[in-house]
Amino acid sequence: MNAAPTTAPMEAPVQTETAGAPLPIIAVTMGDGAGIGPEVIVPALLHADTVRRCRPVVIGDAERLRQAARILGVACEIVSVETPADAVFGPGRINVIDLGLLPADLPWGRLSAVAGDAAYQYVRVAAELAVRGDVQGICTAPLNKEALHAGGHLYPGHTELLAHLTGVEEVSMMLSTPKVKVIHVTTHIGLIDAVRRIEPGLVERTVRRGHEAMVRAGVAKPVIGVCGINPHAGENGLFGYGEEEEKIVPAIEVLRADGIDAVGPLPADTAFFLASRGDYDLIVAMYHDQGHGPVKVMGIEAGVNLTVGLPVIRTSVDHGTAFDIAGTGRAEAGSMVEALRQAAEMSTAPAR
Incomplete structure (x- = not known):
């Protein structure tokens, strides 16, 4: 530093x-x-x-x-x-x-x-x-x-x-900067292990923890963008093996039915840009570097690491x-x- x-x-x-x-x-x-x-x-x-x-x-x-x-x-x-x-x-x-x-x-x-x-x-x-x-x-x-x-x-x-x-x-790790906030579904494990660990229940619980934290911070109705796993969030099966449909979509359906404004799966390469201009209050990253990389580019000097749960x-x-x-x-x-x-x-x- x-x-x-x-x-x-x-x-x-x-x-x-x-x-x-x-x-x-x-x-x-x-x-x-x-x-x-x-x-x-x-x-x-x-x-x-x-x-x-x-x-x-x-x-x-x-x-x-x-x-x-x-x-x-x-x-x-x-x-x-x-x-x-x-x-x-x-x-x-x-x-x-x-x-x-x-x-x-x-x-x-x-x-x-x-x-x-x-x-x-x-x-x-x-x-x-x-x-x-x-x-x-x-x-x-x-x-x-x-x-x-x-x-x-x-x-x-x-x-x-x-x-x-x-x-x-x-618990979940959340990173907060003046431009974007991100919560992680998985953190300190290898990429292959992260993909294996991601499942609808874990995604759902992570989003709920993020939603609760945002409400506590004064955002009454947070809009939450949920990243996909593969490039372009799989692009309808073109990339990967259907991980988005299997591991993420069911969680989003349950969350939206409960009134939580979760949107996705989103391509990670555009989700952070959209969040930085104000479209999303919180981004859900699927693994460590998917969330940490953009956050450190956009605001590490004023960044804060939070543990929620x-x-x-x-x-x-x-x-x-x-x-x-x-x-x-x-x-x-x-x-x-x-x-x-x-x-x-x-x-x-x-x-x-």
């Missing part, structure tokens, strides 16, 4: 309620401590937009965040708390449930099994808080999959890890650990600010 220098956060009056409702508490996992996670968290949590929308509590290592603040030249108070309920919110203050797992001399920008294990533990604690109802959303800084595996935790990524930790059998909404930056610039102060916090915004927007307000 090539990034511009981070600007100083804007100050704003502290708010703990909006329109009479308490602001949601968002657990912010620190990600891989050798990457840029700490450097994007510090300015993002102090940003005026974050302060107005939510009450963030970091699950991570307080000293690593202090190192990041010094690198960035940001003056703030980083305070350790035992639970989210203990957190006090005020200007220039960052609350941290400090797990204290990283050595003080952990190198920036280098693969570390210790940092990989710590990244797992941050997510584990956040998931426990979510299941107990202590937080209303989770926002994750990036982890490094190789470091995660080196630390003894063999998961493809955050999505599968959070599903396991919260006891949810099936968990007990709480989970959002994340749509970039990696950026080991090449970690520890330099060059990381851009805009995607983390946007991830926090969407976590707050799509989280249910806590009970009084």
Whole structure:
């Protein structure tokens, strides 16, 4: 990730309620401590937009965040708390449930099994808080999959890890940019395996999760475009072996009968263009690269990764650990600010 220098956060009056409702508490996992996670968290949590929308509590290592603040030249108070309920919110203050797992001399920008294990533990604690109802959303800084595996935790990524930790059998990955939103029927598996796994029930459940997420985000009647599997969505049997008719069309028929405005199967090479001009509120991609490729072309810098189907909404930056610039102060916090915004927007307000 090539990034511009981070600007100083804007100050704003502290708010703990909006329109009479308490602001949601968002657990912010620190990600891989050798990457840029700490450097994007510090300015993002102090940003005026974050302060107005939510009450963030970091699950991570307080000293690593202090190192990041010094690198960035940001003056703030980083305070350790035992639970989210203990957190006090005020200007220039960052609350941290400090797990204290990283050595003080952990190198920036280098693969570390210790940092990989710590990244797992941050997510584990956040998931426990979510299941107990202590937080209303989770926002994750990036982890490094190789470091995660080196630390003894063999998961493809955050999505599968959070599903396991919260006891949810099936979740969906959604990517959101200013131009287009996309939800995936399959993600981190090979293309041949993805085609085998796609079936009408999975397509239907994925569309329903996407529909629910869009409604929660304020789109009352979302129009959802569903991609085909083959080029030109099979073009009436010219390409492939009838996968669209077998695996996708039955799901769309059930969804439309239930009042969900799902359209397709659509040729993927035009679906994203149509979504970018406003024809569709959400695109359903059948496999990883079908959705990720267009999204990263159209808006990775402001992109957000969401997991839908968990007990709480989970959002994340749509970039990696950026080991090449970690520890330099060059990381851009805009995607983390946007991830926090969407976590707050799509989280249910806590009970009084």
